Amino acid sequence: MQRTTGYLRIYVLDISAGCCVSRSALHFLSPCIAADAMPIPVAKKKTTNLDLSWPPVLVRDDETDEERRLRVGEEAEAKRVSDNIDRQLEAERLEKRKTAGPKILLLGTLAVHLLFSTALTIQPPHLVGQAESGKSTVLKNFQLHFAPKAFELEAEVWRPVIHLNLVRSVNFIVNLVLSRSQGLRDSIQGHQRMSSSVISTDLRKLCIRLAPLRQVEENLIKFLSGDESPRPDTPSGLKSQPYHPAKAPDISIPATNKWKQALTRERVSSDSRSTRSLDRVGDGQSRRILAALGDDIDALWKDSTVQEILKSSDIALEEQPGFFLNQVPRVTSEDFIPRPDDVLKARVTTIGPEEHTIVAEKGSEKAKHWTIYDVGGARGQRAVWAQFFDDVNIIIFLAPMSGFNQVLAEDESVNRLTDSLRLWQTICSNKLLAGVEFVLFLNKLDILDAKLKSGIQFSSFVTSYVDKPNETKPVAKYLLDVFVSLHQQYSPRRRKLHPHLTCAVDTKATSSVIVRIQETILVKILAETNII
Ligand SMILES: Nc1nc2c(ncn2[C@@H]2O[C@H](COP(=O)(O)OP(=O)(O)OP(=O)(O)O)[C@@H](O)[C@H]2O)c(=O)[nH]1
Numbered sequence: 001m002q003r004t005t006g007y008l009r010i011y012v013l014d015i016s017a018g019c020c021v022s023r024s025a026l027h028f029l030s031p032c033i034a035a036d037a038m039p040i041p042v043a044k045k046k047t048t049n050l051d052l053s054w055p056p057v058l059v060r061d062d063e064t065d066e067e068r069r070l071r072v073g074e075e076a077e078a079k080r081v082s083d084n085i086d087r088q089l090e091a092e093r094l095e096k097r098k099t100a101g102p103k104i105l106l107l108g109t110l111a112v113h114l115l116f117s118t119a120l121t122i123q124p125p126h127l128v129g130q131a132e133s134g135k136s137t138v139l140k141n142f143q144l145h146f147a148p149k150a151f152e153l154e155a156e157v158w159r160p161v162i163h164l165n166l167v168r169s170v171n172f173i174v175n176l177v178l179s180r181s182q183g184l185r186d187s188i189q190g191h192q193r194m195s196s197s198v199i200s201t202d203l204r205k206l207c208i209r210l211a212p213l214r215q216v217e218e219n220l221i222k223f224l225s226g227d228e229s230p231r232p233d234t235p236s237g238l239k240s241q242p243y244h245p246a247k248a249p250d251i252s253i254p255a256t257n258k259w260k261q262a263l264t265r266e267r268v269s270s271d272s273r274s275t276r277s278l279d280r281v282g283d284g285q286s287r288r289i290l291a292a293l294g295d296d297i298d299a300l301w302k303d304s305t306v307q308e309i310l311k312s313s314d315i316a317l318e319e320q321p322g323f324f325l326n327q328v329p330r331v332t333s334e335d336f337i338p339r340p341d342d343v344l345k346a347r348v349t350t351i352g353p354e355e356h357t358i359v360a361e362k363g364s365e366k367a368k369h370w371t372i373y374d375v376g377g378a379r380g381q382r383a384v385w386a387q388f389f390d391d392v393n394i395i396i397f398l399a400p401m402s403g404f405n406q407v408l409a410e411d412e413s414v415n416r417l418t419d420s421l422r423l424w425q426t427i428c429s430n431k432l433l434a435g436v437e438f439v440l441f442l443n444k445l446d447i448l449d450a451k452l453k454s455g456i457q458f459s460s461f462v463t464s465y466v467d468k469p470n471e472t473k474p475v476a477k478y479l480l481d482v483f484v485s486l487h488q489q490y491s492p493r494r495r496k497l498h499p500h501l502t503c504a505v506d507t508k509a510t511s512s513v514i515v516r517i518q519e520t521i522l523v524k525i526l527a528e529t530n531i532i
């Protein structure tokens with residue numbers, strides 16, 4: 001229904017027999033029905049000429065006593081039904097109110113990029129950019145914090161994703177080693193090449209023994225995308241990416257979590273821990289191959305030549321998403337059930353906005369619904385993101401501090417930290433969000449720490465950081481100050497900012513941050529309802 005200037009126009013009207021329409025809705029519609037659903041002028045001031053009483057009285061002049069008795073009976077019944085519906089609706093509304101919880105929007109740099117290019121018609125410098133800030137990982141932390149049982153039940157569903165993460169890392173290394181071994185062109189510019197003679201026959205043989213993992217990668221891709229046909233690039237968005245010289249490829253699975261739902265159903269409908277049911281679920285064969293090759297995978301990762309090749313190529317696989325090579329025996333064992341920290345480390349690129357409802361399992365929040373919107377980086381999804389602005393209590397913005405020496409995957413001329421700062425400025429200055437409180441996660445503190453400890457100089461990339469110690473604490477404090485001052489400078493009006501230095505894969509530390517976010521939301525709600 002839509003109100004146009006001076007007219008009430010009904011575009012969709014379907015009141016079929018048995019259809020539940022509340023009295024208030026019928027009140028509103030009755031004049032239009034009487035006017036054959038034609039546009040009618042809406043009285044601007046006086047509406048008394050419209051009979052809005054219920055039930056609508058359509059009494060014939062020649063009505064007999066019997067007809068009157070029937071009509072009055074029908075009207076009484078109609079009123080009873082209508083009152084019932086109203087009561088039901090009110091009860092539903094109250095129930096919903098009881099369980100309705102906060103709404104949170106998770107934003108990281110890439111999502112904000114695209115979102116604002118639509119909402120404000122600003123043409124951002126780069127339309128594709130930085131992902132991996134940790135949005136989905138924070139979402140998992142919320143799930144673990146509020147609904148640990150549900151999280152644990154779902155953990156097994158992540159196993160094929162973790163296996164795919166692992167297999168892709170292995171295939172990446174094998175590609176790298178073989179390319180050296182065969183004297184193929186090294187596409188990593190500016191890095192020292194190793195001569196083919198450095199690769200021992202044993203290492204070459206090890207790589208050949210691991211060849212079946214290519215097929216495992218294909219199988220897991222098909223399995224997760226629900227695709228039966230052997231295509232390298234499935235329409236579902238889960239892509240078998242080409243070999244990249246410096247990075248093990250990510251997995252992209254479309255939003256809506258269909259793969260998870262499908263796998264959860266399979267898991268629930270069978271005893272998935274038995275080998276028979278594993279075959280039925282579909283990843284049984286991949287698991288058996290991985291279990292058989294576990295020792296070889298471990299040997300590959302621990303091989304000194306492999307480590308040397310990675311180091312000389314400036315590739316720190318352990319800092320890349322979806323890294324499981326340091327836990328090969330456990331992850332490749334046939335009875336592997338992922339632990340919460342494995343699930344947090346599992347990497348799937350989010351495509352499209354996802355709405356997640358978490359039903360709190362315990363405490364004062366029990367049965368409360370937390371709605372969290374996790375947005376990803378797909379270009380085609382940008383138009384729908386703006387709708388998530390409505391009604392959110394809090395926006396969590398994630399900026400990975402470890403990105404100071406990295407560039408965007410899709411635009412190598414842009415530093416990741418610069419990109420985060422620009423987007424933070426854009427989101428802070430957005431008028432639509434003037435009334436929304438922001439939680440800032442300066443994330444990946446652990447990776448920042450590892451990088452600085454390995455000798456990478458922060459000031460070489462952030463030249464304004466002069467003569468200060470190359471240590472985690474002062475660097476993190478410096479970044480925090482920069483983000484806070486941008487927020488102060490660009491917010492349309494004063495508002496609170498809740499900044500945190502985080503490591504989203506540390507569930508304990510993140511859990512205490514979530515408790516603080518809970519308190520923030522509570523204070524905000526109380527303030528809005530004038531209780532404080
Ligand atoms: N070491 C470390 N890894 C992290 C941290 N936060 C996230 N990660 C990892 O970084 C990877 C990317 O995180 P995601 O949560 O998938 O990133 P995202 O922002 O959702 O990325 P898109 O979905 O592509 O937009 C995952 O493998 C996480 O486990 C952190 O604080 N420390």
Ligand SMILES: [Mg+2]
Nearest residue numbers: 135136349350
């Ligand atoms: Mg994500």
